[in-house]
Amino acid sequence: MDTSHLNKKMFLRLLIILILSFLILTSISLADLQEQELPQLDIPLVTTTAGQSPGALMFYMLAKRAGIPCDREDLLTAQMLKDKAEAGEPYRTLVITTGTSMKGMGAAGVDIDAELRRIKEVIAEAKSQNITLIGAHIEGPARRVDESDAASIDTVIPESDIILVRNDSNEDGYFTDAAQELDVPLVTYEKTTELGDILVKMFPVNE
Numbered sequence: 001m002d003t004s005h006l007n008k009k010m011f012l013r014l015l016i017i018l019i020l021s022f023l024i025l026t027s028i029s030l031a032d033l034q035e036q037e038l039p040q041l042d043i044p045l046v047t048t049t050a051g052q053s054p055g056a057l058m059f060y061m062l063a064k065r066a067g068i069p070c071d072r073e074d075l076l077t078a079q080m081l082k083d084k085a086e087a088g089e090p091y092r093t094l095v096i097t098t099g100t101s102m103k104g105m106g107a108a109g110v111d112i113d114a115e116l117r118r119i120k121e122v123i124a125e126a127k128s129q130n131i132t133l134i135g136a137h138i139e140g141p142a143r144r145v146d147e148s149d150a151a152s153i154d155t156v157i158p159e160s161d162i163i164l165v166r167n168d169s170n171e172d173g174y175f176t177d178a179a180q181e182l183d184v185p186l187v188t189y190e191k192t193t194e195l196g197d198i199l200v201k202m203f204p205v206n207e
Contacts, residue, residue, distance in 0.1 A: 038201045039162055039185050041132055042092035043069050044084070045203065046138045048076035051112070051152040052104030052121045054099030055139050057191070059141050064195045076107060077118060078125035085129055093203075095128045095134045095164075098153045099143025115168060116155050123159045135160030137169045138195065160184060166192070 016034055032103040045063065047070060049056035051073075063070035071091075073080060084091055096119065105111060110118075126133055143149050157163060157178050164187045165175045179186035189195055 004079055024100040025183050036185060036187060036198075037185070039160075040204065041134075041202050043203060043205060044071065044089060044091045045069065045093045045095070046073060046076065047095040047097065048073050048093050048119075048120075048122065049097045050106075051098065051100030051143075052106070052110065052144055053097065053099045053101040053139060055143070056095075058138060059095055059097060059136060059195075062192075062196045063199055063203075066199045068199055068205055073120070075110075076122055077138040077205075080154065081122065081125045081129065081131070088175050090091065090129055091131050093132045093134065094122070095136050096099050096122070096156045096160075097136045097138060098141050098149075098156050100146075100148040101139060102148070108118075112151060114119040116151060119155055119176060123156070127159075128176065132161050133159060134162045134164050136173065138164065138166055138192070139169075140166055141169050141171070158182065162187060163196075164188075166190070166195075 009173060045068065047056045047059045047063075052074060053184070056074055060070050060072040081091060081094075100112060100115075124134065137143065137153065137157075153174075157175070160182070161186050163175050163179050163182075165187050167190050170176060170188065175188075176186060187198060189198055
């Protein structure tokens with residue numbers, strides 16, 4: 001019996017199954033993205049972090065890659081928002097990423113209490129200027145593990161006009177429940193690579 005021939009046939013069948021599985025999963029992911037009614041937002045856009053985790057940097061890089069102008073201020077203050085408005089270039093959209101990093105806060109010279117005070121002041125100023133606030137949890141469940149993460153989330157999400165979350169952070173339905181209670185849009189995605197496509201649709205700056 002020619003076992004090499006059988007092995008080749010088995011390999012080809014396995015390869016076909018893998019390719020079909022990939023295509024099915026990709027089509028499902030794209031379909032989910034297309035079904036979402038994504039809000040249309042304006043620039044100027046700025047992102048900051050409620051906890052000095054890399055989320056704001058991640059968002060900034062994805063926005064830039066998608067061709068969306070975006071400022072990043074990890075220590076954004078209410079005064080910075082005021083200065084921008086007084087200069088005649090007020091921000092229209094603010095993205096605050098949630099989840100904390102003890103290493104990041106240490107490097108920035110802040111603790112969680114100081115960080116949350118800053119964020120509360122930023123949110124108050126954003127609301128006074130009618131800046132659209134996106135509460136974003138985009139680093140996955142690793143940023144939902146302790147009291148500091150919870151404090152970051154609980155400070156930002158209830159004040160958000162839009163909630164943006166990666167699905168694996170929402171397995172307990174927290175963000176779904178919050179969006180329903182607040183009556184605000186919930187934007188979800190499976191993989192970080194999908195977020196760029198979402199941003200292009202939410203910020204149609206190139207049209």
